[in-house]
Amino acid sequence: MGSVLELRVLILRNNSLMGELPFSMKHCKNLVMLDAGENKLSGIIPSWIGSSLQQLQMLSLRKNHFFGSIPLSLCFLNGIRFLDLSVNQLWGPIPKCFINFTAMTTQERFLTDSHHHSYIVNHTIIRHMYNYDIIALLMWKGVEHIFENDKLLLKGIDLSSNQLSEDIPTELGNLVELVALNLSRNNLTGIIPSEIGRLVSLEFLDLSRNHLFGSIPSSLAKIDRLSMLDVSHNNLSGMIPIGTQLQSFNATSYEENQDLCGLPLEKLCFVKEPHQESVVKTQDENDDFLQTFFMSMGLGFFVGFWGIFGTILFNRSCRHAYFRFLNNITEKVMSRWQRW
CATH class of the missing domain: 3.80.10.10 (Ribonuclease Inhibitor)
Structure with a gap:
């Protein structure tokens, strides 16, 4: 061949x-x-x-x-x-x-x-x-x-x-x-x-x-x-x-x-609408902001409260000075009140 x-x-x-x-x-x-x-x-x-x-x-x-x-x-x-x-x-x-x-x-x-x-x-x-x-x-x-x-x-x-x-x-x-x-x-x-x-x-x-x-x-x-x-x-x-x-x-x-x-199949696709997705996203962002804000306030209050009153409670000299300060303020207020 x-x-x-x-x-x-x-x-x-x-x-x-x-x-x-x-x-x-x-x-x-x-x-x-x-x-x-x-x-x-x-x-x-x-x-x-x-x-x-x-x-x-x-x-x-x-x-x-x-x-x-x-x-x-x-x-x-x-x-x-x-x-x-x-x-x-x-x-x-x-x-x-x-x-x-x-x-x-x-x-x-x-x-x-x-x-x-x-x-x-x-x-x-x-x-x-x-x-x-x-x-x-x-x-x-x-x-x-x-x-x-x-x-x-x-x-x-x-x-x-x-x-x-x-x-x-x-x-x-x-x-x-x-x-x-x-x-x-x-x-x-x-x-x-x-x-x-x-x-x-x-x-x-x-x-x-x-x-x-x-x-x-x-x-x-x-x-x-x-x-x-x-x-x-x-x-x-x-x-x-x-x-x-x-x-x-x-x-x-x-x-x-x-x-x-999707067509021509009987199984349809689930598609999120962009507007709805945007609203959900914005709501989630607001919730995150509020949660962070309140956590910060709580932490600030805790630190401030124990920073001041914790010192007065556990330190004797500071506690005596604090009460002397309150007595002096009280006496000054009472004297001015009596004058009026």
């Missing part, structure tokens, strides 16, 4: 192929589409796919027995439009270098050039050009669809049903031409990055059955094209952002998030 150097489209889907992808395929540098999904292929995903097959625009290895981490060499596939590695046994983080998928950041056509739809056969005297069709059966938005030729105008990433872990890279927010993103059924943690809201072309987003926590970013409400959303079976909390788009989905899109509230 590696000797077929002009090979552009290779579809091996839905067979019982076992073992690893042959190393000789690295010589098929003109491959634009490789679909080896739904087989029994195993081993790690070969690094030569990214380093040698850099013309790939569509790669599907879904539903096999590949294991290990996603090779960083796949990030060399700058022209990739559709990447499907779902239903395998991949682990580790989602590579941040997916930001290099520049075809997912700009509006480009997929397999539409005549160079990709025809081939030339040289005879002894005449050259013949033959046209061919590209027909692909792809998992699209959770359902298998048949795409043909120019209808392959899709850009998506499907990494679902693996064992991927750690956070969702914020770098995915730069793939603004993504139409479908499926990261469901993994072991992803952390928050849903607000950068996902930059994917204005997104129609399908599935982050369900992970270990995500925190709130749903309000930026998701700005994706007008979003027709399917699933964040169920996580640890999300807080209020579902208010927006026509997010409230239009079924409650099942948000279920099994214990601390999530």
Whole structure:
């Protein structure tokens, strides 16, 4: 197979192929589409796919027995439009270098050039050009669809049903031409990055059955094209952002998030009114002031009383001087009274 150097489209889907992808395929540098999904292929995903097959625009290895981490060499596939590695046994983080998928950041056509739809056969005297069709059966938005030729105008990433872990890279927010993103059924943690809201072309987003926590970013409400959303079976909390788009989905899109509230869920959020909260805060401040004032008065009275009368009570000389002082005052007052 590696000797077929002009090979552009290779579809091996839905067979019982076992073992690893042959190393000789690295010589098929003109491959634009490789679909080896739904087989029994195993081993790690070969690094030569990214380093040698850099013309790939569509790669599907879904539903096999590949294991290990996603090779960083796949990030060399700058022209990739559709990447499907779902239903395998991949682990580790989602590579941040997916930001290099520049075809997912700009509006480009997929397999539409005549160079990709025809081939030339040289005879002894005449050259013949033959046209061919590209027909692909792809998992699209959770359902298998048949795409043909120019209808392959899709850009998506499907990494679902693996064992991927750690956070969702914020770098995915730069793939603004993504139409479908499926990261469901993994072991992803952390928050849903607000950068996902930059994917204005997104129609399908599935982050369900992970270990995500925190709130749903309000930026998701700005994706007008979003027709399917699933964040169920996580640890999300807080209020579902208010927006026509997010409230239009079924409650099942948000279920099994214990601390999530707001429509379309039946669990409503309790929000304190700012005015009421301000009044309560002011009342608390007044109570604290009065309590401090009375404590200060009590302490001052205690210190003053015992500072004066305690000295008179326990010191004999001071007590005698105090009573002499009272007698003198009394005598002066009485003498003046008698004069009047």
